[in-house]
Amino acid sequence: MHLAYPAVLAALLFCVGLYGVLARRNAILVLMSVELMLNAVNLNLVAFDVWLRDALHAGQALTLFTIAIAAAEIGIGLAIVLMVYRNRGTSDVDRLRDTAEPAESGATPESTDEKAEAAA
Amino acid sequence: MTTTTLAVLVPVLPFLGAAAGLAVGRTAPGFVRPLAVLPTLAAAVLAVLVAVRQGGNTVIEASTQLTPTGSVPITLGLHIDGFAALVAVLVGVVASCVQIYSTGYLREDPRYASYAALVSLFTAAMLLVVYSGDLMVLLVGWEIMGICSYFLVGHYWETPEARSASLKAFLVTKLGDVPFLFGLFALATDAGTFRIDGILSTVASGGLDHPTLVALLLLAGVAGKSAQFPLHTWLPDAMAGPTPVSALIHAATMVAAGIYFVARLLPVFAASAAAMTVLAVMAAITMVGSALAALAQDDIKRVLAYSTIGQLGYMAGALAVGDRGAAVFHLLSHAAFKALLFLAAGAVIHAAGTNSLTAMSRTGGLAKRIPDAYWTMTVALLALAAIPPFAGFFSKEAVLVAAEHTALGERTGIPAGAGWTVLVAGLLTALLTAAYALRLWLRAFRGRGPQAPDHGRQPIAMTSVLWVLAIPSLGFGLGAAYLDDWFDGEALTPTLTTAVLGTGLAVAGGAVTYAVWRTLAARAVPAVTPPHVAHPDAEAGLVEAEALHLPHPAEDPADPGRALLGPLHGPAADGFRLDALYAKAFVRPVLGAASLVRFLDREVVDTYVRGAAGTAKGLGWLVRRAQTGNVQTYLSALLAGSVVLAIAAVALANAFAGA
Numbered sequence: 001m002h003l004a005y006p007a008v009l010a011a012l013l014f015c016v017g018l019y020g021v022l023a024r025r026n027a028i029l030v031l032m033s034v035e036l037m038l039n040a041v042n043l044n045l046v047a048f049d050v051w052l053r054d055a056l057h058a059g060q061a062l063t064l065f066t067i068a069i070a071a072a073e074i075g076i077g078l079a080i081v082l083m084v085y086r087n088r089g090t091s092d093v094d095r096l097r098d099t100a101e102p103a104e105s106g107a108t109p110e111s112t113d114e115k116a117e118a119a120a
Numbered sequence: 121m122t123t124t125t126l127a128v129l130v131p132v133l134p135f136l137g138a139a140a141g142l143a144v145g146r147t148a149p150g151f152v153r154p155l156a157v158l159p160t161l162a163a164a165v166l167a168v169l170v171a172v173r174q175g176g177n178t179v180i181e182a183s184t185q186l187t188p189t190g191s192v193p194i195t196l197g198l199h200i201d202g203f204a205a206l207v208a209v210l211v212g213v214v215a216s217c218v219q220i221y222s223t224g225y226l227r228e229d230p231r232y233a234s235y236a237a238l239v240s241l242f243t244a245a246m247l248l249v250v251y252s253g254d255l256m257v258l259l260v261g262w263e264i265m266g267i268c269s270y271f272l273v274g275h276y277w278e279t280p281e282a283r284s285a286s287l288k289a290f291l292v293t294k295l296g297d298v299p300f301l302f303g304l305f306a307l308a309t310d311a312g313t314f315r316i317d318g319i320l321s322t323v324a325s326g327g328l329d330h331p332t333l334v335a336l337l338l339l340a341g342v343a344g345k346s347a348q349f350p351l352h353t354w355l356p357d358a359m360a361g362p363t364p365v366s367a368l369i370h371a372a373t374m375v376a377a378g379i380y381f382v383a384r385l386l387p388v389f390a391a392s393a394a395a396m397t398v399l400a401v402m403a404a405i406t407m408v409g410s411a412l413a414a415l416a417q418d419d420i421k422r423v424l425a426y427s428t429i430g431q432l433g434y435m436a437g438a439l440a441v442g443d444r445g446a447a448v449f450h451l452l453s454h455a456a457f458k459a460l461l462f463l464a465a466g467a468v469i470h471a472a473g474t475n476s477l478t479a480m481s482r483t484g485g486l487a488k489r490i491p492d493a494y495w496t497m498t499v500a501l502l503a504l505a506a507i508p509p510f511a512g513f514f515s516k517e518a519v520l521v522a523a524e525h526t527a528l529g530e531r532t533g534i535p536a537g538a539g540w541t542v543l544v545a546g547l548l549t550a551l552l553t554a555a556y557a558l559r560l561w562l563r564a565f566r567g568r569g570p571q572a573p574d575h576g577r578q579p580i581a582m583t584s585v586l587w588v589l590a591i592p593s594l595g596f597g598l599g600a601a602y603l604d605d606w607f608d609g610e611a612l613t614p615t616l617t618t619a620v621l622g623t624g625l626a627v628a629g630g631a632v633t634y635a636v637w638r639t640l641a642a643r644a645v646p647a648v649t650p651p652h653v654a655h656p657d658a659e660a661g662l663v664e665a666e667a668l669h670l671p672h673p674a675e676d677p678a679d680p681g682r683a684l685l686g687p688l689h690g691p692a693a694d695g696f697r698l699d700a701l702y703a704k705a706f707v708r709p710v711l712g713a714a715s716l717v718r719f720l721d722r723e724v725v726d727t728y729v730r731g732a733a734g735t736a737k738g739l740g741w742l743v744r745r746a747q748t749g750n751v752q753t754y755l756s757a758l759l760a761g762s763v764v765l766a767i768a769a770v771a772l773a774n775a776f777a778g779a
Contacts, residue, residue, distance in 0.1 A: 018759070021752070021755060022752050022755060022756050022759070023752070030752075093750070093751060093752060094750060094752075096749075096751070097748065097749030097750060098749065099747065099749050100747055100748050100749025100750075101744040101745070101747035101748075101749075
């Protein structure tokens with residue numbers, strides 16, 4: 001099989017994932033998009049491993065690592081999203097703006113605390 | 121014990137007393153008085169012993185080197201000749217008198233412990249200066265005296281006068297000490313040693329390369345320490361200290377150190393005719409100017425302060441004509457009667473409740489209240505005015521005889537002009553001295569008006585030392601015939617010409633003052649209540665501290681000094697406006713420079729600092745604007761940045777590959 005097919009497929013997958021990460025508002029969909037991007041990378045790794053006929057199969061080994069790390073990441077990520085949803089009643093990324101710089105300069109820490117409480 | 125051990129103990133004992141006094145002053149107040157008096161007294165006794173064993177003509181030399189100190193070695197050395205032995209006796213006796221007097225005078229003072237310890241330290245420093253055979257060790261004592269005078273003059277530091285006076289004393293003497301230090305270094309470089317005997321032998325063999333430069337630099341330090349024109353201005357202001365401190369500074373320590381230093385190194389100064397002329401002119405200006413100023417002062421202690429400056433002028437004059445025997449002779453007799461004058465003045469201020477002569481002249485019966493102070497002060501004033509047979513007569517005549525010899529060209533190496541300058545100024549000052557001494561006596565003890573309040577007898581500690589000091593004031597001069605052996609061997613006895621001239625002028629000055637006083641006293645005195653302290657019954661030191669605040673009454677028409685001086689009175693009362701001149705010449709430029717520096721610091725340097733802070737703040741404000749809180753915006757920026765970097769990297773790689 002020609003290398004172009006898996007490479008183009010991986011690029012498409014990555015772009016879809018990137019779009020999802022940058023544009024989706026739901027935190028869970030953002031996490032899923034991250035998975036898409038990771039898997040695009042995995043696909044690339046496997047494809048180039050085969051194409052290069054690597055004796056040690058470093059690409060495949062690295063893919064296994066990536067899958068394991070991605071599993072851990074999605075586990076923690078989903079747990080965080082769950083907690084955020086329980087606390088705030090939403091998992092909308094656009095609304096989770098507690099780290100924003102307050103509009104007026106010289107805001108005291110108390111006012112940011114109040115804001116956090118109000119948001120909660 | 122060997123004489124050397126005894127001599128080492130003389131400065132060490134008061135030093136240990138001072139250290140112990142400072143250490144236990146708070147915890148064990150009962151030990152403070154013995155710790156103050158006994159070491160000083162023991163040092164005085166030991167100094168007498170050393171003088172007896174030394175005998176006047178054998179020079180005791182002893183030295184030890186603790187550690188190698190580079191090119192010019194510094195040794196811990198003793199050099200005791202007749203001058204050193206006698207001056208040490210004087211310092212010990214006067215310091216003992218002052219310590220004993222202080223136990224009565226500052227009986228209830230809360231800071232007596234530190235005061236007594238500092239007086240002991242002061243004494244130890246002076247004894248170190250007197251005995252030291254090494255100029256660097258001498259300098260140590262010299263500087264300790266400077267800092268002690270600062271602390272002691274500022275004893276009543278609650279009053280602004282005392283604070284500024286102590287600062288002034290410190291700064292003015294330091295102003296002289298800087299050239300003094302350079303002079304010492306120059307001298308040591310020329311002679312290759314700091315040892316006094318080494319330097320003197322170098323001078324004797326003509327090995328001194330820059331005698332004028334060295335002598336002039338050293339003279340600056342001497343002028344500061346010994347209150348000679350133009351660095352004398354600190355001394356009258358130093359009256360803000362307690363009276364015993366004034367007695368100590370004016371009689372035995374501090375001001376005596378400068379004269380003693382020149383006496384010890386006189387060959388160095390005599391190697392330069394220019395330095396001797398400068399010294400003679402300095403002494404002449406000091407003598408006449410201070411005598412005029414003394415005639416115009418209203419504060420009894422300031423009169424005495426200016427008289428000290430004048431008498432130091434006599435000593436400097438004797439040195440300028442190359443007779444250190446006469447100088448140290450006058451130093452010794454002056455120390456006795458000036459210490460007595462100050463201590464008696466302390467008693468007078470206590471009894472009168474004021475330090476103003478005008479106020480005293482409107483109070484009657486002061487002499488009856490304090491007979492001890494009255495009689496001893498009379499003796500001391502007669503000695504000051506150089507009336508025979510009091511001590512001052514003989515020593516002053518010795519100075520005048522020395523000046524006469526030089527003026528007539530009988531002394532080689534010293535310009536005759538210096539002799540004439542000193543002789544004329546000395547005779548003129550003799551006239552003025554008698555005038556202000558009599559004025560002081562008449563104004564203080566012959567006042568008319570309401571009776572002085574009766575405080576009862578003064579403490580025995582205060583009155584007894586007055587009589588002790590009255591003995592040398594009365595009889596020390598008779599020892600002139602025996603003192604020759606202790607000094608350079610030149611006759612100190614008066615000759616007929618100068619004796620008749622000097623005494624005649626003194627009597628004339630006294631007579632004119634008395635006549636003017638009688639004439640003025642006959643006129644009606646305006647009945648103004650003179651200001652007195654609020655608590656006249658308090659202990660003596662407290663009365664004096666209060667008296668410092670008193671405003672001096674306006675010009676008194678019954679003051680004979682005012683009539684005698686005429687138009688000169690205003691400037692003379694002001695110390696010839698020298699303070700104002702210094703304020704214009706030095707204080708104002710310094711303040712101007714300080715404000716310039718402040719402007720540069722506040723407006724120029726700080727602008728850069730504020731600018732740096734403002735830039736960082738502005739940049740921070742810009743970056744803060746980007747913090748929207750939306751993670752996806754951040755990620756978009758991140759992606760854009762990565763893409764830009766990747767494109768740049770690829771483009772650059774292509775560009776380099778193409779090249």
